[in-house]
Amino acid sequence: MFAHQGGWDESLYVLVPVGFIVFLLWLANRRARRMQQVTPPPSDGSD
Numbered sequence: 001m002f003a004h005q006g007g008w009d010e011s012l013y014v015l016v017p018v019g020f021i022v023f024l025l026w027l028a029n030r031r032a033r034r035m036q037q038v039t040p041p042p043s044d045g046s047d
Helices: 008-038
Strands: none
Touching: none
């Protein structure tokens, strides 16, 4: 795959998956906040 380049290439095996997971968590959090703002709170029927 990569020739040994002093260790930076091995760090990609860690940084790329961790970065991808962080991106997915950020995306899910963003979508959850949007859904919370759009969805009105449920009515308890005491009107």
